[in-house]
Amino acid sequence: MSNKNHPSAQAPRKTMLNLGNLPPKLKAADMKQAASQYPRTPSRVNPNQPPWPAYRGYHEYSFAHATMGVRLPTILGKAIDDVWKTLNQEYDEDRIVDLVNCIHRMEDLMGDLQGNSKLRPIVDDGAGDVALWNKEIAKFFRGKDFMNAPWLFAEAYKYRRMRECFSLSKYWVDYDVFFRQKCDTFSRSSQAVFELSQRFSEPQKPDGNMSEEARLEKNKLLFHELTQVCLWGNSTDLSLLIDMTEEDIKKLQSTGGDHLAATEKNILGNHLTKLAEYVCKVKGGRIDFVLDNAGFELYCDLVYADWLIQSGICDKVIFHGKKIPWFVSDVTKKDWDWILNSCVYGQLFGDATDAEVESLRVLGHRWKQYEKEGKWKYEQHPFWCTGYTFWDLHSEAPDLFQYLSESDLVIFKGDLNHRKLTYDCHAPLDTPFNMAIGPLASEPGAPPVCSLRTIKSDVVVGIPPGVGDKLDEEEPGWKISGKYAVVLLSEGRKGEAPIYQN
Numbered sequence: 001m002s003n004k005n006h007p008s009a010q011a012p013r014k015t016m017l018n019l020g021n022l023p024p025k026l027k028a029a030d031m032k033q034a035a036s037q038y039p040r041t042p043s044r045v046n047p048n049q050p051p052w053p054a055y056r057g058y059h060e061y062s063f064a065h066a067t068m069g070v071r072l073p074t075i076l077g078k079a080i081d082d083v084w085k086t087l088n089q090e091y092d093e094d095r096i097v098d099l100v101n102c103i104h105r106m107e108d109l110m111g112d113l114q115g116n117s118k119l120r121p122i123v124d125d126g127a128g129d130v131a132l133w134n135k136e137i138a139k140f141f142r143g144k145d146f147m148n149a150p151w152l153f154a155e156a157y158k159y160r161r162m163r164e165c166f167s168l169s170k171y172w173v174d175y176d177v178f179f180r181q182k183c184d185t186f187s188r189s190s191q192a193v194f195e196l197s198q199r200f201s202e203p204q205k206p207d208g209n210m211s212e213e214a215r216l217e218k219n220k221l222l223f224h225e226l227t228q229v230c231l232w233g234n235s236t237d238l239s240l241l242i243d244m245t246e247e248d249i250k251k252l253q254s255t256g257g258d259h260l261a262a263t264e265k266n267i268l269g270n271h272l273t274k275l276a277e278y279v280c281k282v283k284g285g286r287i288d289f290v291l292d293n294a295g296f297e298l299y300c301d302l303v304y305a306d307w308l309i310q311s312g313i314c315d316k317v318i319f320h321g322k323k324i325p326w327f328v329s330d331v332t333k334k335d336w337d338w339i340l341n342s343c344v345y346g347q348l349f350g351d352a353t354d355a356e357v358e359s360l361r362v363l364g365h366r367w368k369q370y371e372k373e374g375k376w377k378y379e380q381h382p383f384w385c386t387g388y389t390f391w392d393l394h395s396e397a398p399d400l401f402q403y404l405s406e407s408d409l410v411i412f413k414g415d416l417n418h419r420k421l422t423y424d425c426h427a428p429l430d431t432p433f434n435m436a437i438g439p440l441a442s443e444p445g446a447p448p449v450c451s452l453r454t455i456k457s458d459v460v461v462g463i464p465p466g467v468g469d470k471l472d473e474e475e476p477g478w479k480i481s482g483k484y485a486v487v488l489l490s491e492g493r494k495g496e497a498p499i500y501q502n
């Protein structure tokens with residue numbers, strides 16, 4: 001058991017973390033035995049037979065335990081406070097009573113969470129995802145509770161239950177308890193926001209004198225840096241940052257070149273060069289982002305996507321967001337509209353100069369234009385807000401698999417998407433990424449897939465042998481501090497016709 005007083009476990013920027021329960025180091029003999037049993041092949045995999053052992057809330061050594069026992073009730077408590085704030089600003093009695101009932105349902109959920117109740121079916125609130133949820137509960141989680149169901153499923157289920165608190169109401173179906181917080185992260189990020197807007201507001205002009213080779217090299221360098229901006233934009237995560245200071249946030253969001261060179265050594269599994277080689281050769285292609293957090297991270301994604309369009313690499317970028325409020329900070333359509341409109345019309349940054357505000361407006365106008373022209377598209381498939389991992393994407397959402405198979409690259413942002421890609425299992429740290437993501441790499445038609453993820457939870461794959469052991473000794477908090485990252489690429493089987501079962 002690791003020592004929570006160790007300096008590496010202090011995670012100064014994320015003071016909410018309880019690091020007393022890190023995974024134990026497997027002994028060599030255990031490793032050998034585990035290796036003979038795992039990974040299970042995709043056809044044998046299901047939530048009761050994960051490819052490697054799954055994390056569960058009762059695993060005291062894992063972040064699952066701290067999340068299920070402490071973080072989720074805290075998040076729910078804050079959400080209830082948010083609803084009271086809204087209620088206090090209402091004047092219409094029908095709407096107030098309706099909202100009080102939402103609060104009662106949230107309190108029931110709090111009771112279920114803290115009392116470790118069994119996972120009951122989702123009440124039919126007319127939403128299209130109810131059948132998907134209840135099928136999965138009936139098939140795999142009957143009799144399971146919050147702590148003994150796989151962590152990933154139990155945690156996702158809690159967010160779907162939160163949704164139910166509002167979807168059963170008359171007036172508050174679309175209420176987002178996290179909206180206020182999400183807007184705040186962007187407004188608190190002025191320094192990094194303007195650093196990027198001032199560099200990228202000016203449209204890129206093609207240099208007619210530049211040879212094709214020189215253009216390619218220039219693009220690779222820029223791509224390398226922008227990919228890191230997009231990657232580290234993920235280290236600001238609302239569900240963990242509850243106690244961060246302004247200074248902490250600035251440090252975390254620094255986008256200066258020196259800082260980026262220094263942080264590249266923290267990318268433990270690093271396919272950046274291979275990724276740049278591949279992407280910079282694409283012309284007029286399509287790149288998909290499976291988004292993670294709203295606010296500052298989304299802003300970094302948009303700057304990156306803007307460059308992908310302007311460089312000629314893409315003529316289409318598809319953004320996949322969430323249909324319902326999800327894992328606190330994930331992007332919904334409302335967050336998407338909010339950021340584009342705030343860039344153009346907002347007055348979020350009190351002490352900004354005219355030039356800074358103007359640079360942001362220019363970006364916002366251009367981005368809205370991309371949307372009008374269909375160069376950028378926001379999609380929200382219900383599959384992204386289910387308890388299924390992405391090993392099930394091909395079988396449970398074949399329409400989505402088909403759509404993604406047409407992409408030149410699908411970029412999955414963040415920790416939660418990484419957990420879903422890898423089945424959130426205890427796989428050996430040096431498991432190759434394409435093996436860890438199963439069918440999303442091996443199915444015919446699987447698109448090239450990239451995970452841009454700062455490491456904030458237990459599952460880690462795709463890093464060289466020995467690196468994890470060293471960190472376990474020197475920095476026992478490394479798997480949840482958000483200080484380390486991976487940029488991993490699976491080439492997929494693009495161009496082959498997908499095969500679906502009848």
Ligand SMILES: O=P(O)(O)OC[C@@]1(O)O[C@H](CO)[C@@H](O)[C@@H]1O
Binds near residue numbers: 155239
């Ligand atoms: O996906 P993100 O925003 O990068 O991180 C999400 C997160 O903060 O919440 C999850 C646990 O609640 C973990 O996967 C991770 O720690």
